[in-house]
Amino acid sequence: MSRTAFYWDEKCFWHAGNNYAQLAPVRKLVQPMVAGGLPEAPETKRRLKNLMDVTGLSTEIDMLNGAAATTADLTRVHPESYLQKFKALSDELGGELGLRTPFGPGGYDIAALSAGLCKHAVIDVLTAQHTNAYALSRPPGHHCLPDWPNGFCLLNNIAIAIEAAKALSLFNRIAVVDWDVHHGNGTEHIFYDRNDVLTISIHQERCYPQDTGATDARGNGDGAGYNVNIPLSPGCGHNSYLYAMDNLIIPTLDSYNPDLVIVACGFDASGYDPLSRMMCSVETFRLMTRKLMQLTDNKLVVVHEGGYSEMYVPFCGHAVVEELSGSRTTAGDPMQARINGQQPNSRVDAFHQSLIDEMVDKFLSAV
Numbered sequence: 552m553s554r555t556a557f558y559w560d561e562k563c564f565w566h567a568g569n570n571y572a573q574l575a576p577v578r579k580l581v582q583p584m585v586a587g588g589l590p591e592a593p594e595t596k597r598r599l600k601n602l603m604d605v606t607g608l609s610t611e612i613d614m615l616n617g618a619a620a621t622t623a624d625l626t627r628v629h630p631e632s633y634l635q636k637f638k639a640l641s642d643e644l645g646g647e648l649g650l651r652t653p654f655g656p657g658g659y660d661i662a663a664l665s666a667g668l669c670k671h672a673v674i675d676v677l678t679a680q681h682t683n684a685y686a687l688s689r690p691p692g693h694h695c696l697p698d699w700p701n702g703f704c705l706l707n708n709i710a711i712a713i714e715a716a717k718a719l720s721l722f723n724r725i726a727v728v729d730w731d732v733h734h735g736n737g738t739e740h741i742f743y744d745r746n747d748v749l750t751i752s753i754h755q756e757r758c759y760p761q762d763t764g765a766t767d768a769r770g771n772g773d774g775a776g777y778n779v780n781i782p783l784s785p786g787c788g789h790n791s792y793l794y795a796m797d798n799l800i801i802p803t804l805d806s807y808n809p810d811l812v813i814v815a816c817g818f819d820a821s822g823y824d825p826l827s828r829m830m831c832s833v834e835t836f837r838l839m840t841r842k843l844m845q846l847t848d849n850k851l852v853v854v855h856e857g858g859y860s861e862m863y864v865p866f867c868g869h870a871v872v873e874e875l876s877g878s879r880t881t882a883g884d885p886m887q888a889r890i891n892g893q894q895p896n897s898r899v900d901a902f903h904q905s906l907i908d909e910m911v912d913k914f915l916s917a918v
């Protein structure tokens with residue numbers, strides 16, 4: 552048995568608004584022809600899985616499917632009224648209930664499947680079936696509030712997984728590290744009043760949502776001090792992300808001492824992403840993964856969120872799975888020289904890092 556589980560499902564690539572196969576409505580057996588036009592299209596994630604097949608990495612780890620999250624799983628996070636509306640539209644021709652969250656026929660079932668992959672990954676690692684796991688979940692989840700889907704997210708996959716694990720009494724404390732370039736507003740909202748789930752989000756400030764993700768959102772009640780936002784200026788690259796990881800994220804996790812760390816793993820902080828203005832590279836994601844694994848004795852669950860470069864996301868994801876599995880099978884980084892040449896200079900890095908230092912002072916005195 553490999554130490555790494557990789558949860559994926561072909562049907563997660565079929566999620567889309569207006570998804571028809573020519574004139575045939577998509578149900579269970581027909582793949583849609585067109586993705587529906589949103590940036591959140593299947594290709595980034597499909598190409599990651601394809602790249603792993605081409606290099607052979609997928610033969611070195613346990614490639615697994617998982618059952619969809621059950622209604623009981625979903626209702627621990629989302630109100631029945633929302634789920635009923637979602638399912639009713641999904642059982643017909645699809646629709647849209649929030650902000651930029653179109654879905655086609657069967658979209659409810661695919662979203663429940665995406666949440667199920669995440670749930671299996673979390674429970675798998677908490678029960679020591681595997682040391683670590685990657686969930687190729689689609690649609691993504693970190694923006695979704697209990698009753699308001701937004702930002703391409705229809706169900707909060709990670710929250711559903713955490714609550715399923717909690718129902719089984721599998722942990723005392725869990726930490727979520729969200730390095731998607733957008734603020735993890737949904738996950739923050741769901742756990743804002745709780746201290747058994749520490750939520751950390753490092754993101755481009757005011758990218759999306761534009762009115763959340765500030766440093767003063769620290770949690771409420773029992774959750775006071777257990778939400779950490781690290782908003783970074785546009786243009787931050789490899790050095791600033793690693794600086795934040797070393798000086799703020801790792802020390803915060805160290806003092807919280809969670810039973811499990813879950814990464815809300817978007818690759819949209821890359822230098823090639825169309826939706827953001829950051830400068831991270833394959834190496835950034837590789838080293839952030841390595842640093843978290845060093846902290847947790849290799850135990851980590853990585854859940855795929857955003858990332859919109861069809862060319863670059865597969866290489867970033869491949870590097871993360873390489874780190875998780877300890878494999879020497881690498882896809883490299885075809886853009887390494889180009890992206891390294893565009894990194895901020897040391898003066899700009901020093902400016903960004905001084906802003907991170909201010910957050911270090913603010914947060915580490917409180918946690």
Ligand code: ZN
Binds near residue numbers: 819858
């Ligand atoms: Zn994102």
